[in-house]
Amino acid sequence: MAAHFGRRLRKGAATTAVAAAAVAALSASQAPGATGANQDRPTAAGSSTPAPDPSTDGDATGNSPYYTDLPPLKSPDPSPSPTIGTPVARGGTEAGIPATVLDAYRKAEAELRATKPGCNLPWQLLAAIGKVESGQARGGRVDADGTTIGRILGPQLDGNGFALIKDTDHGAYDGNSHYDQAVGPMQFIPSTWAWAGRDGNGDGKADPNNVYDAVLAAGHYLCRNDWDMSTEGGLHSAILSYNNSQDYLNLVLNWMDYYRKGSHSVPDGTGGVPSHRSDDHTGRPTGTPTPTEPPRTKPHHKPDKPHKPDKPGGPASPDPTPPTPPVPPKPPTPSDTVDHLSDAGTGKLTARAGDDFARRISTRAETRTGTAVGKVRIRFTITGDTDTTFAGGEKVATVATDAKGVAHAPALQAGEKTGDFTVTTAVVGHRAKGVDYTATVTARTADTLARTSDTPLTCTPGGEFADQVQVKATYKGAVADQVAATAVLVKSEDDPTENDKGPSFKDADGKPVRTLTGLKTDDKGLLTLPKLYADDTTGTFLLRITTTGGATLTVELEVAAADAPAGPSPSPSATS
Structure with missing residues (x-):
């Protein structure tokens, strides 16, 4: 199954109308309102995949493939728990979640409830994403600390049927020094993990291969931008930011609804691993029945006589396979035209501990000749030994440039640690020279x-x-x-x-x-x-x-x- 997993599905690329109809049908029967999710998002012509939303930070997985197995039509049958206060259910094998993985989901929910109460993140959402991303860490194949036994990797994102994301971590997480690959039970790409990673098990490091770290990171990722999971808009935006596909959204909603109706713990390593994937190259998800073809009948006319070759010097026979016309190159996106980022009049960044910075960072996206580029997503990342955050408590914020090519970062909120720190900038999905900003937090004072x-x-x-x-x-x-x-x-x-x-x-x-x-x-x-x-x-x-x-x-x-x-x-x- 590990070898199978290495080919995980290309998101939406080979999903057929049959699969889409199956998801939609199940959405209607099991998750009311799911099929109409995100109807106001723009959709590329001829595709079921919504166009990227510039207010988000791109996809956590780099739009890597995922498992498409649907939850059973019959929901788990809830029953009282032998342990007071712990809801369980006696359901089928699909309702079973490996013990360590389930523990990671619930601990992440508890931490987010304390640190980001406005997010209202249910653990069942994390479980649903974990199911479609890695089959609950390949059925719970984790060690005592929650680290996967063997790395879980998506395909290399080399642009060959997938997104093109060249190496960003020198192979540190995915072992690939040429292209990035989604890593771990929650399938983070290295460039996203670099800022979204969390230490969920308290061992002092953030490891995408550790289920506690990866699940907590996924929770924080979903809760950014002040999204509220108790609202349809917040929930759908968060899921689509994880993998920008309508089919993916519907599938996650179905699994979340399924787990909400009941689940139970199973021993690590005994969970089921899905087998249907979105990168199946037959044109339909694995296991989907082939459409029935009408029976073929024998022709009633006589076969044509063999074609006589042309006489010497006569006209040449036409080539039975005309050459394929060349595919025109894709026009560059606005991000592709950005050569560098420059400061747009930010000024001195200083604040007393506990105060808001009076100035906001403003960055301009420019071409090689200095022309402004609008509708480009700029990622601002706080680095250094500081507890300063952007408004909302995040260390990372992504903002689209306006018509003048300028992106204004959210207000910085100084923590209690004094000293200097740095805010770096980058173009999301494109390599361009960024600009760094030094900010200073001074001690609280009285006059x-x-x-x-x-x-x-x-x-x-x-x-x-x-x-x-x-x-x-x-x-x-x-x-x-x-x-x-x-x-x-x-x-x-x-x-x-x-x-x-x-x-x-x-x-x-x-x-x-x-x-x-x-x-x-x-x-x-x-x-x-x-x-x-x-x-x-x-x-x-x-x-x-x-x-x-x-x-x-x-x-x-x-x-x-x-x-x-x-x-x-x-x-x-x-x-x-």
Whole structure:
């Protein structure tokens, strides 16, 4: 079956009207509304495959072939689960999903529910895609860590009946240094995996051959662009972005509906592997009955007499097989004409941690002579040690260029990691020189500090201050949350060095501490310091609080005997 799998079907290329009718019929009977999916998408003339949608990022699989087996007409028969809270069904073999693969689907659903709740991704959608892409990892042939036993590869995408995608990973994932091939149980092409890959099993690496990694990556891929799987539009757009074919969409919807009606776990390696594929070269899916031909009858006329050869010098006999006319070359697509990408007036990219970048990246697609190219998809990818994302929480965004050839990336949202990172650009489906952008995230800052109370801070020698010091930080009048700060009991206004006498904080062992570092304001911009304690020295002492960004506040602390008159007194620190 592994050898069979290496020839996986060419998507839609050889799908016949018989197969399309079968899918449509099953859609009508098992998945209401499926047959009308994506009716508003443009379709190439004479083809059932929708034209690419420029708002998507291309196909995860590079439109590689897939298994076309349909789910049984009779749905699984649900029954109570022996394990509370885990729905199962007693159905046929098609309802069985290998245990490790099923675990990967459910874990991915749980993670996406937490990280992208608006996506509403059901695990049955992942199972449906896994079924048609690899037959649930070839029936669950995975090891204990979820890595496939042997690589699952699609055909090389060399343009010979398939898309033309030259090598992008130097053969690292697919072992092919000339052309890309779809890899793993969810059939990602290397160029897509480079940005969409995820570490689903926590081993520190993203491996397309690992079912946990591949399934989680597929979930994030489907949930990008803020698509909501609980809506028809979001669900259909996501599936078509995985493999841009109406037949593929209908098939996945049918399997998803089938699994929703019931499924159960089977041991790894015992799942069934489909046998019908979309790249069957007979002109119909494997296993489809040959259309019945009418019986042939004997001719009633006499056969023609043998043709006499022409006399010498007579006219030459016509060639019974006229030459095939040359196929005209395909006109270049807009992407084919792009020579390079250039900046379109982006400007300096900088933001404080946690803020949105004020500027958006703008990139222009141009021909060799500098002419703008519209309707070209540009992929923006965030790279480097950063937690900055595009709006929506993604590291990758794809935007089509406008009539002026310019694509505006979504707004960047700075994370908490400070420093520089890079945003790279590329033309989707075409090699052209890109342009890189350096962006910087600076630390959160405050420009103002103020006490939240005007109560004097007083204490008797050897005692503790009744009130804790609390301040509020703001930046341009707004709350400055998560801003780093330090607090030091200084010697005087002009001498910021640490005082060696007077009030102090205490460490865990009760020893005096007069410098606090690593402080940070809360989400309301408030900073509350620990309790302060006085030694036997009386006088007025100074506590200086400083934040990132330069905001500084000096607070007076008064230590006086109980019977001493109130009022300012010279600080012993000032004369020491």
